[in-house]
Amino acid sequence: MNYFIISQDERIQDAVQPMGISQVITKEMLTKKKVRDMDKLNLQFQIREQDTTEYVDFIEKPIPLLSDRGKQIIEKYVPKLYFKSVMLKDMKRLRQELYWLIVPPRIDCLSEQTEFHKDGTLKRLVIDESKAAPYKIFKIKGIMEEYILISLDVAESLLRRDFTGIRLKKVEKEIVEERG
Structure with missing residues (x-):
């Protein structure tokens, strides 16, 4: 199966920009262990x-919505993916839009063929498809980047x-050499 990195299309200059999220939702809260702490929060951002x-x-950014x-x-x-409602408010136009915070699981699916720069950032991302196969949407353990991957379907x-x-970028999959 093929996988794609889903990202925001930066070509849209006037895309909605929520403010103040980083003061309320920390990176630690977006983990499997802590995500349920957000259940009691009423998330509204201008x-x-x-x-x-x-x-x-x-x-x-700053969180996947x-x-x-x-x-x-x-x-x-x-x-069964964790979704948390987030209301975005435009006070000037008296408009509200419902968005959903998503917290995909982090899975260990990095291929040994993945290459890194000296600073630890990705040079070339390659995933082990056999480890990713059961998942339709996920993040990757072992990388600094916060990429969200989705399956072809x-x-x-x-x-x-x-x-x-929305932009989609195809991810390389591991090439396994046949040994005979």
Whole structure:
């Protein structure tokens, strides 16, 4: 199966930008052990004021947020994925939009063929498909980057719909040499 890194399309200049998230949600809270601590939080954030605002279907930073219709698709493939509602508020225009924080599991699927720069960042990402196969959406253990990967069937489902602000980049898979 093929996998893709899902990211926010940076070509959309007026994409919605939530503010103040980093003061409320820490990186530690986005782990399997701590994620349930957010259940009791009422997450509402104002957005940066801009002349025009496009409510994209995927916000990558500071935390991964899916639009409500994006969540509906992902949830069909991964019903047990942790979703937490997040309300984005535009005070100037008196508008609110529902987004969903997603916390995919971190799995150990790095291939030995993965290459790193001296500073520890990725030079070339290669995954071991046999370890990734049971997962439809996940993050990778053992890398500094916070990439979210989705399987081919999830990617195709997103592409069949009119989503905005989503980019997909194919991930290399491990090449296993036949020994005979």
